[in-house]
Structure formats: C-alpha cells, structure tokens
Amino acid sequence: MAAAWVRLCAIVLIGVSSAGALAKDKTAIVVGGGLAGLTAAYELQSKGWQVTLLEAKAGMGGRSGLATSEWIGNNKTQPVLNQYLEQFKVSTLPAPEFVRTPGYLIDGEYFSAADLATKQPATADALKRYEKTLDDLARSIEDPLNPAANSTLFALDQMNVSTWLDKLQLPATARQLINQQIRTRYDEPSRLSLLYFAQQGRVYRNVSDRDLRAARLPGGSPVLAQAFVKQLKTIKTSSPVTAIVQDKDGVTVKVGAVGYQADYLVMAVPLRALAKIQMTPGLDNQHLAALKGTNYGWRDQLMLKFKNPVWESRARMSGEIFSNTGLGMLWIEPALKGGANVVINLSGDNARLLQAFGDKQMVDQVLIRLHAFYPQARGAFTGYEVRRYSTDAGMGGAYLAFGPGQISKYWRLWERPVQRIAFAGEHTDALYPGTLEGALRSGQRAASQVQDLAAGKSFDPVKSVAATAAAGTAAAVAAKDKGGFFSNLFGGASDKAEKAPAKPEPVKVEEAKQDKPGFFSRLFGGADKPEAKAAPIAKAEAVVPAPAPAAPAPAPAVVAKEEPAKAAPAKAAPAKPAAHKPAAKQAQKPAAKPEPVKKATAKAEPAKKAVVNSQAKAD
Ligand SMILES: Cc1cc2nc3c(=O)[nH]c(=O)nc-3n(C[C@H](O)[C@H](O)[C@H](O)COP(=O)(O)OP(=O)(O)OC[C@H]3O[C@@H](n4cnc5c(N)ncnc54)[C@H](O)[C@@H]3O)c2cc1C
Known part of the structure; x- marks a missing residue:
C-alpha cells in the first residue's frame, strides 16, 4: 500500500515536472520594431518561442517612408516581401x-x-x-x-x-x-x-x-508593419534599450531601470543606434570600428x-x-x-x-x-x-552605403552572431541592403540563427576581407594593369586608377x-x-513664399498592443560575463555594475488606435 502511494506520488511529480518543462518556452528578446525586428519576432514566435519585442518609439515600423502608396517589386525581384504580403493578405495594385x-x-x-x-x-x-x-x-x-x-x-x-x-x-x-x-x-x-x-x-x-x-502598396510599408504587429503577442513600445548584458544563462536587457531577461536576443537596430547601447561583454575592435565608421x-x-x-x-x-x-x-x-x-x-x-x-x-x-x-x-x-x-538618433542615416575601404573591413560582419546575440536590419543583408527585402531577409536569417544557437551550433568569428583577400592595393594592381581591367574600366585611361582613394x-x-x-x-x-x-533666390529667411505650413503630421503606423506586454521571466542573479565562451575582447568601456534585474513591469500600455492609412487613389 505504502509502495503504491510512493509510486503514485512519483508519477504525479514526474507529470508536474514534465509539464513544467513543456511550459518553459525558449525566450527571446527582439530589439527594434522596424521590419527586420518584426520579421525576426514573428518567425521565432511561429516556432514556439516566447518573444518580447522592445521598440524605442511610440509607433512601430521604423524607417517607413512618407509615401501613402509605395512602389514594390514583383515576386522575381522581392520574393520575401511578396511572400509576406500574400501570407498576411495585404493587397497591392x-x-x-x-x-x-x-x-x-x-x-x-x-x-x-x-x-x-x-x-x-x-x-x-x-x-x-x-x-x-x-x-x-x-x-x-x-x-x-x-x-x-x-x-x-x-x-x-x-x-x-x-x-x-x-x-x-x-x-x-x-x-x-x-x-x-x-x-x-x-x-x-x-x-x-x-x-x-x-x-x-x-x-x-x-x-x-x-x-x-x-x-x-496602398498605405506603404507601414501597412505591412501593422500586419506583423497584429500577429505578435508581446510588444513594448516607448522602450529604448540602453544596455545589454550577456552571461552564461542568457541575456539581460535594460530599458531605463527595467530589466528583461531571455535566452537569446535579436538586435535589429541601425548601427548608429546600436553604438549607443552599452554592451557587456563589450564588442571587439572590429565591431566597434564598424559601428563608428560604416557609411x-x-x-x-x-x-x-x-x-x-x-x-x-x-x-x-x-x-x-x-x-x-x-x-x-x-x-x-x-x-x-x-x-x-x-x-x-x-x-x-x-x-x-x-x-x-x-x-x-x-x-x-x-x-x-x-x-x-x-x-x-x-x-x-x-x-x-x-x-x-x-x-x-534611432536611425542616424537613411540606409547602409559602404564607403571606400569599408567592404574590405566590414563585409558580412553583422551576419554572425556574437555569443547570444544575432543581428538583423537592412544593413546586415549582403545582397539587398537599404531595402524592405533586405530588412525582411535579415529578420528571417536572425531568427533561424537564434534557433541554431539554441540547438548548440556555434558560429565562427568573422574574417575580414582585408585579411583574406590577395595582397594588393589599388596602386599595385593598377600599376600591373597594362591595358587590362582598369583600362577597360576607365574607358582606356587607367592612369588615375592608382590614385589614393x-x-x-x-x-x-x-x-x-x-x-x-x-x-x-x-x-x-x-x-x-x-x-x-544658380537658383534665383538665395536667402532662406528673406523669401517665405507660402502661407505658414501646417505642423508635420505624426508618424504613421502607430501601433501598440492592447494586451499587457508580458515581461520576460526575471531572473534574480545580476548579470555576469558569459563563462561558457571566451569573452570578446573588452574593447568597450565596461558597463557600470548592472542593477539587479527587477521583474519587468507588466503594465498594460494604453491601446493606441492604429493610424488608418487611407487608400491611395490610383493616378
Ligand atoms: C527615405 C527612404 C526611402 C526608402 N525607400 C525604399 C523603397 O522604395 N523600397 C525599399 O524596399 N526600401 C526603401 N527604403 C529602405 C527601407 O525602408 C529600410 O531598409 C527598412 O525599413 C529598414 O528596416 P530595419 O528594420 O532594418 O530598420 P528600421 O526600420 O530603422 O528599424 C529599427 C528600429 O529600431 C528602433 N530602435 C533604435 N534604437 C533603439 C533602441 N535603443 N531600443 C529599441 N529600439 C530602437 C528604431 O526606432 C526603429 O524602429 C527606404 C528608406 C528610406 C530612409
């Protein structure tokens, strides 16, 4: 009788613990609510991850333009964009x-x-x-x-x-x-x-x-951003991330005094915005140089x-x-x-x-x-x-446009995760930077990398092109080029090809x-x-040709989730540098001692009515 009782208790306990294991989703934080971050969050959530998306601004969608009706490519030129438009039943003309x-x-x-x-x-x-x-x-x-x-x-x-x-x-x-x-x-x-x-x-x-x-696309890319937003369970707007700490257990993300924790993180903010986030352990010198120097x-x-x-x-x-x-x-x-x-x-x-x-x-x-x-x-x-x-400040430019010498130094740098962080954003896509397609592709790639990381895959550190390319400078190559590539390139006159950049x-x-x-x-x-x-009128102030203009309209695609954002499960331990992998060189100033992580406030954000994008009339 006693033995049967013990066995019954054991079965109940096993049941509870395996239910507990089942209930413990893998968690991820996505920083940045542009199309790259939205894609990464959506893809991870679709694979059963518990995702919290943190966006600095009050509205979602990031660098969506002013257009009330954007031009988009067809399936041949922008397959990923078209796939999501179809999936979310967003109509185009x-x-x-x-x-x-x-x-x-x-x-x-x-x-x-x-x-x-x-x-x-x-x-x-x-x-x-x-x-x-x-x-x-x-x-x-x-x-x-x-x-x-x-x-x-x-x-x-x-x-x-x-x-x-x-x-x-x-x-x-x-x-x-x-x-x-x-x-x-x-x-x-x-x-x-x-x-x-x-x-x-x-x-x-x-x-x-x-x-x-x-x-x-009537309404422009904000319409697509809203379609993603509708799918996502946990979005926190007006949440600018200020610091990130990785340790052997996971990542801790600070938004002011509030801390969020998760197993992995997708960083989907432009480089200038990333440069303002304190990272512990710090990024290595190559990444820091790219943050500062990429055009x-x-x-x-x-x-x-x-x-x-x-x-x-x-x-x-x-x-x-x-x-x-x-x-x-x-x-x-x-x-x-x-x-x-x-x-x-x-x-x-x-x-x-x-x-x-x-x-x-x-x-x-x-x-x-x-x-x-x-x-x-x-x-x-x-x-x-x-x-x-x-x-x-959240963007710092329109989009990536490599300057002279920068491919040699930073080519595909952000395609590799750094410990528990995968990077997304148009600037991380090697083929289609500066486009919606590039942003969406990068979100998909980052989401799949997070899954790979969770499955134990490790990623090699990035080798710079400069280190692997055959030795040769513009001068050396051009000097050797007798009626060859450079001559053809410059219409027969390769003389100035050796000029310093x-x-x-x-x-x-x-x-x-x-x-x-x-x-x-x-x-x-x-x-x-x-x-x-030259244009006939030279002074800005002297010639105000028009009636006082209306104040600029608020940004479109203002969306906030009605449901309260669930805080990522707060872990008590203050963050320590990751122990399971050698920490990246501490080139960045170490963060001030992180405050103990508070349970993230699960305050319901006031539901904001999404701005309705009026249908554009066909020309
Ligand atoms: C003027 C202009 C015209 C364009 N025209 C076209 C076009 O015709 N066709 C086309 O395909 N593409 C076009 N693009 C490019 C396209 O808009 C971008 O490639 C795409 O929107 C970038 O998305 P993203 O998610 O990478 O970045 P973003 O949209 O910039 O998203 C990054 C998000 O991160 C947030 N953020 C920043 N810092 C923090 C922080 N600390 N904490 C939390 N959140 C933070 C930002 O607020 C932002 O919402 C155009 C871009 C511009 C600027």
Whole structure:
C-alpha cells in the first residue's frame, strides 16, 4: 500500500515536472520594431518561442517612408516581401505603366526616358554609355556575396564612385542626373565605394526597372508593419534599450531601470543606434570600428501639399523622377482628399548640408525652386510633412552605403552572431541592403540563427576581407594593369586608377549657417551645376513664399498592443560575463555594475488606435 502511494506520488511529480518543462518556452528578446525586428519576432514566435519585442518609439515600423502608396517589386525581384504580403493578405495594385521606368526633370521640364531619346539625344546617349560601363563593371563580379574575390576587385573598394564617373567625361546634364540617381539610391558618389556600387550593380544586373516597380502598396510599408504587429503577442513600445548584458544563462536587457531577461536576443537596430547601447561583454575592435565608421546614405523626405496640381498635367509626374536642379528625386503622391502632393527626396551632401536648418527653412528652399518652374506653386501650397532619417538618433542615416575601404573591413560582419546575440536590419543583408527585402531577409536569417544557437551550433568569428583577400592595393594592381581591367574600366585611361582613394570632403555645417554668397546655388546641385545657373533666390529667411505650413503630421503606423506586454521571466542573479565562451575582447568601456534585474513591469500600455492609412487613389 505504502509502495503504491510512493509510486503514485512519483508519477504525479514526474507529470508536474514534465509539464513544467513543456511550459518553459525558449525566450527571446527582439530589439527594434522596424521590419527586420518584426520579421525576426514573428518567425521565432511561429516556432514556439516566447518573444518580447522592445521598440524605442511610440509607433512601430521604423524607417517607413512618407509615401501613402509605395512602389514594390514583383515576386522575381522581392520574393520575401511578396511572400509576406500574400501570407498576411495585404493587397497591392498593379503599377501603371508610366511609373515603371524613371523620368527626368531637366531645368523644370519633364522627360520620360522615351522623350529624352528624341529631345535630348546627347544626354540620353551619355546615360546609356554610363549604364553600359556600369554593367561591364558589375559583370566583372562573379559572386555578389564575395565581391572582393580577387585583388583587382579588392582594389575597387579603395576607390570612390565619383572618380570613376569623372573618367567617363559625361556631358554636364547627364552627370547631374546620374549623380542624383546615385545619391538617392545610395549616397553621394564621392562617399561611395566603387566596389559596393559594382556589387549592387551585379545584384540588380538584368533586373528591369519594370520588375522593381511592378505594383503599388496602398498605405506603404507601414501597412505591412501593422500586419506583423497584429500577429505578435508581446510588444513594448516607448522602450529604448540602453544596455545589454550577456552571461552564461542568457541575456539581460535594460530599458531605463527595467530589466528583461531571455535566452537569446535579436538586435535589429541601425548601427548608429546600436553604438549607443552599452554592451557587456563589450564588442571587439572590429565591431566597434564598424559601428563608428560604416557609411550610411543620407536621404530626407518632404511632402509638399498643394490645393491642386501645379505641374504640367501632361507630365503625369509619378514614379522616380530625377531632377538636375534643386529638387533631388521626386514623385507625385496620390492625394488623399483632393489636392495634390509631391514627395521630394533630398539626398547625399544636399541633405547633409541642410542638417543645420529647421524643417520650415528646408521646405522654403525647396518651394523656392519648385516655384521657379511652376509659378502657381506658392499660391497653391497648403502645408508639409518632413521625415529626416539622417538626424534621427534611432536611425542616424537613411540606409547602409559602404564607403571606400569599408567592404574590405566590414563585409558580412553583422551576419554572425556574437555569443547570444544575432543581428538583423537592412544593413546586415549582403545582397539587398537599404531595402524592405533586405530588412525582411535579415529578420528571417536572425531568427533561424537564434534557433541554431539554441540547438548548440556555434558560429565562427568573422574574417575580414582585408585579411583574406590577395595582397594588393589599388596602386599595385593598377600599376600591373597594362591595358587590362582598369583600362577597360576607365574607358582606356587607367592612369588615375592608382590614385589614393579620394576621401569625401567633410560637409561644413557652419558654411551652411552663414549663407555665404554662392552657398545656396551650390546646394541641391552640389558641384553639379555651374554657379551662373544658380537658383534665383538665395536667402532662406528673406523669401517665405507660402502661407505658414501646417505642423508635420505624426508618424504613421502607430501601433501598440492592447494586451499587457508580458515581461520576460526575471531572473534574480545580476548579470555576469558569459563563462561558457571566451569573452570578446573588452574593447568597450565596461558597463557600470548592472542593477539587479527587477521583474519587468507588466503594465498594460494604453491601446493606441492604429493610424488608418487611407487608400491611395490610383493616378
Ligand atoms: C527615405 C527612404 C526611402 C526608402 N525607400 C525604399 C523603397 O522604395 N523600397 C525599399 O524596399 N526600401 C526603401 N527604403 C529602405 C527601407 O525602408 C529600410 O531598409 C527598412 O525599413 C529598414 O528596416 P530595419 O528594420 O532594418 O530598420 P528600421 O526600420 O530603422 O528599424 C529599427 C528600429 O529600431 C528602433 N530602435 C533604435 N534604437 C533603439 C533602441 N535603443 N531600443 C529599441 N529600439 C530602437 C528604431 O526606432 C526603429 O524602429 C527606404 C528608406 C528610406 C530612409
């Protein structure tokens, strides 16, 4: 009888303990609520993980643009994006034909690609010559995942794109348009590694603009972000992470005085934001250098609102329109309730110079230029919204754009986990950085790495390209190159290929503030345009062409979960450096002694109504 009783107790105990084991989910924290973090959180949760997503801002979605209707690629060009849109039943509309190839605004006149060929053949031919030379360059890269495969290609990383363009000796208008395209898609040509530019050319080689602009996503990428948010159980907004401690048991994440603990972590914030988070143990020197040194493109967006269209209706200016003057890259945005909106993208050094200006001053400068071409602009202007990615501390730039020498040092660095942390974000995707596709892909990769880590897999430390590439500098390779690769690359003249990599000129903000004669004329055209053709009005404050603009609208995609965020199970022990693996070199200042982890407050956040993205009207 007694033996039966003991056996029964044992069975009950075993049952309890195995139920306990079953109930103990694997836990993960995801830092950053952009599309990369949302993807990682969603994928881990789908595999049974208990995930807590921490986002610094009040709203989710990260670097989603101002567009009320984004252009997206088809299945061929953006398969992961299309897979999620389908999965979440987010509907898209086919793109009208006229937006599927880029247009040009030359001194205020709109040209489609076909117009350009007939009306400005010299410019059209020069653009073709540029595209052909770029294609040759891209073709020289066999594997875009290993762009610096040999010393010749490695040498390209030491050069900048501007030097390469100089060699093409393009006519002025063509060069202005090409500069505009490059600074919009990446960054200022003088700040861009030629190898990175070639590698991206290789990735998009034989991909037509038509496939990249195959459909429109009404509401833009915030709609996709909201679709992810709906799936996730635990999201904490307004939770900027300040410190992370890894130890042998897991990770502890600090948001002010509150601590969260989990087994693993996905870090899905841009590099500038990551640099502000205290890591214990500290990152090694290579990672620290990458945090500080990796170039990000600059791109700020302004949406100018008008009572009615002020541009020529014939132009149907939509899609991607590259201007050779002060308007950067622009498109006409389908207006939501009557009126007409134009989104202006200021990029590269034009955007950098304007960091000293307030939003209204920046808008004024653009309006002045628009007004010069479209005289009704001033009277029809009703307000604006501005999104400045470059000066936003949580972003610190528009997207990754490797500068000269940086592929050699940091190639695929963030694709490898560091102990219990996997990294995600557009900047961690080797093929599609700076895109939604890249962000989504990186989230999937990080989620699968966390599962691999949990299964006991270890990842080799990253080897830098510089250490593995065949020894050879630009100078050495170019010197050996007699009528070879460099000669072809530079149209037969390889003489300047051995020049040391040109460093981009630092942008002097003070210069902008002082508004010296000629400053605004250089602005928006950079050195692209002769000063004689400068915009007619030079002083920002003196000319305020429009009625007082409306205050910028709040960020879209504001979403907060209604259910209380569950705190990751709080563990009592203060965090110690990981004992099971050799700690990374303590190059970072060690964190102040971490406070004991408090049980994270499971305070219910007030449910915020998600901003409804009005359906964009088809043009
Ligand atoms: C102007 C512009 C136009 C673009 N146009 C296109 C386009 O047409 N097509 C395309 O495919 N892609 C485009 N992109 C790129 C695309 O938007 C990005 O690649 C993508 O949104 C990046 O997502 P992410 O998750 O990597 O980063 P993010 O969206 O930046 O997400 C990172 C998140 O981390 C948060 N965060 C930062 N620090 C902390 C912290 N300490 N604690 C907690 N959270 C923190 C941030 O608030 C942010 O929400 C564009 C980008 C810009 C800027």
